[in-house]
Amino acid sequence: xxxxxxxxxxxxxxxxxxxxxxxxxxxxxxxxxxxxxxxxxxxxxxxxxxxxxxxxxxxxxxxxxxxxxxxxxxxxxxxxxxxxxxxxxxxxxxxxxxxxxxxxxxxxxxxxxxxxxxxxxxxxxxxxxxxxxxxxxxxxxxxxxxxxxxxxxxxxxxxxxxxxxxxxxxxxxxxxxxxxxxxxxxxxxxxxxxxxxxxxxxxxxxxxxxxxxxxxxxxxxxxxxxxxxxxxxxxx
Amino acid sequence: xxxxxxxxxxxxxxxxxxxxxxxxxxxxxxxxxxxxxxxxxxxxxxxxxxxxxxxxxxxxxxxxxxxxxxxxxxxxxxxxxxxxxxxxxxxxxxxxxxxxxxxxxxxxxxxxxxxxxxxxxxxxxxxxxxxxxxxxxxxxxxxxxxxxxxxxxxxxxxxxxxxxxxxxxxxxxxxxxxxxxxxxxxxxxxxxxxxxxxxxxxxxxxxxxxxxxxxxxxxxxxxxxxxxxxxxxxxxxxxxxxxxxxxxxxxxxxxxxxxxxxxxxxxxxxxxxxxxxxxxxxxxxxxxxxxxxxxxxxxxxxxxxxxxxxxxxxxxxxxxxxxxxxxxxxxxxxxxxxxxxxxxxxxxxxxxxxxxxxxxxxxxxxxxxxxxxxxxxxxxxxxxxxxxxxxxxxxxxxxxxxxxxxxxxxxxxxxxxx
Numbered sequence: 001x002x003x004x005x006x007x008x009x010x011x012x013x014x015x016x017x018x019x020x021x022x023x024x025x026x027x028x029x030x031x032x033x034x035x036x037x038x039x040x041x042x043x044x045x046x047x048x049x050x051x052x053x054x055x056x057x058x059x060x061x062x063x064x065x066x067x068x069x070x071x072x073x074x075x076x077x078x079x080x081x082x083x084x085x086x087x088x089x090x091x092x093x094x095x096x097x098x099x100x101x102x103x104x105x106x107x108x109x110x111x112x113x114x115x116x117x118x119x120x121x122x123x124x125x126x127x128x129x130x131x132x133x134x135x136x137x138x139x140x141x142x143x144x145x146x147x148x149x150x151x152x153x154x155x156x157x158x159x160x161x162x163x164x165x166x167x168x169x170x171x172x173x174x175x176x177x178x179x180x181x182x183x184x185x186x187x188x189x190x191x192x193x194x195x196x197x198x199x200x201x202x203x204x205x206x207x208x209x210x211x212x213x214x215x216x217x218x219x220x221x222x223x224x225x226x227x228x229x230x231x232x233x234x235x236x
Numbered sequence: 237x238x239x240x241x242x243x244x245x246x247x248x249x250x251x252x253x254x255x256x257x258x259x260x261x262x263x264x265x266x267x268x269x270x271x272x273x274x275x276x277x278x279x280x281x282x283x284x285x286x287x288x289x290x291x292x293x294x295x296x297x298x299x300x301x302x303x304x305x306x307x308x309x310x311x312x313x314x315x316x317x318x319x320x321x322x323x324x325x326x327x328x329x330x331x332x333x334x335x336x337x338x339x340x341x342x343x344x345x346x347x348x349x350x351x352x353x354x355x356x357x358x359x360x361x362x363x364x365x366x367x368x369x370x371x372x373x374x375x376x377x378x379x380x381x382x383x384x385x386x387x388x389x390x391x392x393x394x395x396x397x398x399x400x401x402x403x404x405x406x407x408x409x410x411x412x413x414x415x416x417x418x419x420x421x422x423x424x425x426x427x428x429x430x431x432x433x434x435x436x437x438x439x440x441x442x443x444x445x446x447x448x449x450x451x452x453x454x455x456x457x458x459x460x461x462x463x464x465x466x467x468x469x470x471x472x473x474x475x476x477x478x479x480x481x482x483x484x485x486x487x488x489x490x491x492x493x494x495x496x497x498x499x500x501x502x503x504x505x506x507x508x509x510x511x512x513x514x515x516x517x518x519x520x521x522x523x524x525x526x527x528x529x530x531x532x533x534x535x536x537x538x539x540x541x542x543x544x545x546x547x548x549x550x551x552x553x554x555x556x557x558x559x560x561x562x563x564x565x566x567x568x569x570x571x572x573x574x575x576x577x578x579x580x581x582x583x584x585x586x587x588x589x590x591x592x593x594x595x596x597x598x599x600x601x602x603x604x605x606x607x608x609x610x611x612x613x614x615x616x617x618x619x620x621x622x623x624x625x626x627x628x629x630x631x632x633x634x635x636x637x638x639x640x641x642x643x644x645x646x647x648x649x650x651x652x653x654x
Contacts, residue, residue, distance in 0.1 A: 050403050072406060080403040086396035090250040099243045105406040107239075 001028045002061075003153050003185035004049065009058035011041075011048055011209075018044045020209035021058070028153065031176060031186040033196035035230065036206030042189035045206075046156050049187070050075060063153045063185075076104065079147030083159040085139040089132040093122060093142045096131060100146055108149050116149035117141075119178065121171060137168030144175050147184075155179060157188035161195045173199040193230065197223045205230050244414050248422070253383060261380045262426035264372050269434040272327035272368040276438075279338055283319045286339060290317040298645040305639030308553025311630040315341040318622060318651045320615040323606040324440035328431055328448060329370035329598070331607030340619060344626045346519050346563040348571050349512040351616060369431055370601045373452055374594050375488055377427055378459040382480040384419040385463035387473035388412070394473060420460050424453060447604050455597045488594040495588045495595065503584060505577030506570075514570060519563035527555050534558035537565060541635040553634050561627070575613065582609045625649040 004026040011019040019041045026032040036042050047053045049062055051071025060067055067074035087096040097113055117127055120141040131139060140160065147155050155176070161169045176186055176199060190196050196203050201218070203226075204211045213230075215221040248254050294314060301309045320338045342350050389412070392398045405411045428449060435445040466479050527547050531554070535542040538561075547555045589596030602608035629649055633640050 050399075052402065075403050076406070078403065080400065082396060082399050084396045086400065088247060088250075088397075090252075091247065095243075095246065099247060100400075100404050102240045102243045103401070103404045103406070103411065 002026070003028050003063050004032075004187055005059070005061040006045070006049075007059045009045075009048065009060060010056040011044055011053055012056050013044065013053070018209050019048065019055075022206075022210055024204055024211060024214075026154075026185040026187050028185050029180050029183045030202070031180055031188065031200045033200035033203045034187065034189045034206055035191070035193055035196060035203060036189070037191070040206040041209040042206060043158065044209075046080070046158055046187075046189060049154075049156060050078065050080060077152050078154045078156055079143075079150055079152045080156045081140065081143045081147070081158065081160055083162055085136070085143045087131050087139060087142060090130055092130055093117070093127045093134075093145075096142060097146050097149065101149065104150065106150060112149050113145070116145040119148045120145035120175060135168070136163050137165070137171065140164075140168075140172060141175070144172075144179070147179065151182075153183070153185060155184050155186045157186065157190075159190055159192075160188055161190070161192055169195065193227055194223065197226075241414060241418075244418055248415070248418050254419075254422075257380055257383050258422050258426045261377070261423055262430065264376055265369065265427050265430040268367055268369040268372040269327065269430045271366075272330060273434055273438065275330060275334070275366070275368075276322045276327045279322055279333065282339060283321065286317050286319065286341075290315075290341075294645055294648075298642045301640065302642040302645075305641055306553070307630060307633030307638060307640035308556065310640040310645070311344040311553075311557070311626075311634060313343075314645070314648070315343055316622070316626060316648065316651065317341050318615075318619050320611070320618075321653065324438040325435065325444055325448065325605040326607050327434055327438055328368060329601040329605040329607055330366045330368045331370075331598075331602035331605060332609060332612055333607045334366045336612045338615075342619060342623055342626070344557070344623070344630045346516075346560040346567075347620065347623045348564055348567045349516050349519070351619065352512040369434070370598060370605075373427065373455065373601075374597055377423070377452075377456060378484050378488065379481075380423055381420070381456060381459040381463060382477065382484065384423060385416070385460060386467065386476040386480055388415060388419075388464070389467050390471065390473040390476055416460065416464070420456060424456060427456075428452060444604055448601065451597055451600050455593055458593050487592060491592055492588070492595050495585075495592065499581050499584045499588075503577055503580045505581060506574060514567055516563075518566040519560055523559075525559070527552075530555060530559045530562065533562055537562075541631065544635040545637060557631070557634055575616075578609060578613070622649065622651055 002025045004024070006022055006024045009019050009022040010017065022041065022045065024032065024034070034042055034045060044053065048055060048060060049067055051067035051074050054068055062074045063077040065074045065077060088099065091099065094113065094117075097116070101108055101113075117124075122138065122141040122145060126134070126138060131142070134142070157176070160176075161172060164172060173195075176188075180186060180201075188196070188200070193203075202214060202216045203221075204214045205226075206212070215226065297310070297313050301313065318340050320333075322333060322338070326333060340350070387394075389398065392401060401411065402408060431448065431452075432445065435448070462483060463476075463480060466476050466483075469476075471479070531547055541554075544554070585595060586599055589599045599608070603610065626649060629647070632638065633644070
């Protein structure tokens, strides 16, 4: 079942065409990695899915909702992790989750939040500490816990493993693997081809606002060949 | 309080500057209300003390004047106290009450010089103004609005949360409205609660206190709107703060000062003390004029005393009071021009108030608290009217040469409470 559908999307910013006939789909329980260099259109794709940008033409759908015409309803179905998960440093992990849930208009009991923290792998002793002393990996776990408790069908990740050490990256991959198992459609944008290859079911290479190549894990691909082809471009 | 408001409140109060800012605002408001109430209590106490002292003075004068029964002596030596009772809200906006006289003891001599002879105050003290609630509201409260609102959105943007907030909030407008509401609500509470306690303790009318509350809220809202407008430019928090601090300087200090300079040059007004000197010179000129010339001029204005016994010989009280009276008449055009000049300046200040919120706010607060120029002029009018009554009381004794006895002192007109 297609949860994210982007079809022939054209988006312009400041008179420049940033997305040019972009088409992609992400199914329930699938991880899609969108790779591209700076200015390729990765963040614009996320902004369009969150309803922050109006497309010139084409269509979008997030769990059956068009973010261009009903951004609020679309955001209700999305959990979004920005590159730097910036939560409130003077609130504890628990208070942050409670705050953002309230902001989203969602009511969840303490047991559900505890279970989400467990699922995200955040140590119990850390949950009532202010986020000021958290590492990036721990912050991501809080944000993942937020996504878990919300049980949304879509997770958008912006450069999720940037700045994480190898162990935290492995933890993170395990986390999103668990979310995938729960049926969440996950779209991540990244520079990191090798990292994407570790966890994604499909990888799309974005250049000048359009997908120039798409590979699927189950069909097999040569990572090193892809790296030679796109490594320089996506690292830019 | 709904869950979201509770969460926002917790978020707001945990911020580094929020609680210290609100606590400092409350402290300043409490201190200004306390200082204002202490000053007004001091003025009330002085007014209360002057009445028994006045009675003791009159009794002492009556003792020796009534021996000879000379009405001229009675009118010359008896001072009559007048006072301007502060309104219940004067504590919050002291206005001109700290520089203009609120007690004046007058005699049945020339009035103009008596009106302005106390118009010499400590200019250094008058320059910064008194630390009252109106001062805190006008000059300090905008700084707290700036502290609380300058980084409302830019702070979230700089912390990297703006995208997440936008993605998570069901209603973004409501999110910002709640945050603005909490900050402005907290600030208004810190500012207004001490004022309301002061107003209740002073017995202020709820209607007048409500005017204070409404104009204070409108003024704070103006600064909040300015902060939001600057915040909407997309600048950094530092740039927002610098722009707003500069706006504060221009709107509350520089433009009002330039406006004052402009008004003073467009409407030149001589000092009241100059009027005093002029009237005194006219009065003193009376000593050198022939008595008959002075008396004829006086009788022309007041024919009711024409047929009284003529002035003969050296000094006579009739002649003395006549040239005192003529001194007032001679200074009347200048006194009128002086007053019209003050009123014109006041009107111009009111007009500036439409463009400069700080000026408009102070104009309304001082008008409502009856501590403005107009209140001072009303007090002067009451003194003039009382002075007329005193002359009407003493002149029949002086001009008809009726002996003035101890019992006559109590017949003198009394200053009436407003």
